[in-house]
Amino acid sequence: MATILNFKELLMGRYFSNNKLLDKLTKGEFLPILNYIIRDDSLRIEMRINNQAKIYYKKSLVMTLFPMRQPELLSSGYWRESIQPVLDLESPDLYFKSAKKFVENHKRDIKENIEFEIQQKIAKNNSSINNRFLIIDMEYQFEQRKVTNRTNDKTRFDLVALDLKLNKIMLLELKQGLGTLTGNSGIDDHYLRFRQHISHPQFQTALKSDIKGILQSKQLLGLFEFDVNALIVGLDKAEIDYAYVFAAHSDVEMESYKKDFGSKYKTLYLDSQANNYTLNDGL
Numbered sequence: 001m002a003t004i005l006n007f008k009e010l011l012m013g014r015y016f017s018n019n020k021l022l023d024k025l026t027k028g029e030f031l032p033i034l035n036y037i038i039r040d041d042s043l044r045i046e047m048r049i050n051n052q053a054k055i056y057y058k059k060s061l062v063m064t065l066f067p068m069r070q071p072e073l074l075s076s077g078y079w080r081e082s083i084q085p086v087l088d089l090e091s092p093d094l095y096f097k098s099a100k101k102f103v104e105n106h107k108r109d110i111k112e113n114i115e116f117e118i119q120q121k122i123a124k125n126n127s128s129i130n131n132r133f134l135i136i137d138m139e140y141q142f143e144q145r146k147v148t149n150r151t152n153d154k155t156r157f158d159l160v161a162l163d164l165k166l167n168k169i170m171l172l173e174l175k176q177g178l179g180t181l182t183g184n185s186g187i188d189d190h191y192l193r194f195r196q197h198i199s200h201p202q203f204q205t206a207l208k209s210d211i212k213g214i215l216q217s218k219q220l221l222g223l224f225e226f227d228v229n230a231l232i233v234g235l236d237k238a239e240i241d242y243a244y245v246f247a248a249h250s251d252v253e254m255e256s257y258k259k260d261f262g263s264k265y266k267t268l269y270l271d272s273q274a275n276n277y278t279l280n281d282g283l
Contacts, residue, residue, distance in 0.1 A: 022217075024065070032090055037055060040096065042100070045223070057103050060078075062074050073087055073095070073099075119174050120138075122174070122270075126277070128226075131280070133164070134162045134164060136214055137211070139156050140159075140207075143210075155190075155196075158174045159171075160211065161279070167239075168241050169238050169240045170241055171241070172268070178257065208235050241266070244267045
């Protein structure tokens with residue numbers, strides 16, 4: 001039986017603090033949506049604050065679910081010159097197929113960004129406790145509305161993972177190719193933002209609370225095929241650490257990264273050409 005979070009944890013945690021959205025997803029009008037997401041490996045559902053669940057396709061938000069309101073659909077920026085995709089709650093497959101096409105066209109027209117797809121593949125291939133790393137969340141952001149001393153920068157961490165071997169919470173930033181390593185949002189810049197967050201007096205408590213809520217919520221939704229209780233118990237003593245995931249396009253890129261940054265930053269390495277996104281090399 002899963003550990004029940006206390007009231008203070010629920011205030012900042014990403015958990016179903018009321019049952020309305022949970023009931024809609026597991027036995028109500030949103031159940032066909034949940035079932036479709038479970039069947040479709042290209043979609044991710046993530047728990048957010050204020051009892052919201054957000055559904056992503058290749059890092060793009062395609063739907064937001066609320067306890068009381070109707071779902072919020074794909075932003076008009078994706079379909080402005082066409083027709084908004086229509087959601088049939090009883091049969092959501094047509095909506096998601098249409099939304100994914102708009103996302104693909106948008107990314108092709110604006111910029112080609114392989115990073116979106118790699119990130120989602122990493123999340124998919126590291127979703128079992130049989131792996132060393134268990135991906136818990138994507139696009140994690142420290143919610144600061146209730147804190148007095150905010151960080152200077154609002155930063156999203158690409159992936160939140162548990163290192164099951166060392167009992168660590170890992171904040172991971174994905175970098176694909178050598179062109180993503182310098183300048184604003186480059187490798188040095190992101191590490192400085194991590195240091196700023198980890199030194200915030202409330203960040204570590206909030207992060208652990210959020211992870212507990214995410215684990216419990218995803219178990220209730222049937223997204224995990226294992227009991228999360230042992231993981232939750234271990235979180236209080238877990239160290240929080242930061243690492244990069246470097247996806248190389250060639251052996252030359254891999255060797256160049258290792259030479260310039262490999263000894264400076266903790267890094268997990270992916271050979272994107274091998275189409276294997278299981279995290280197990282490095283650190």
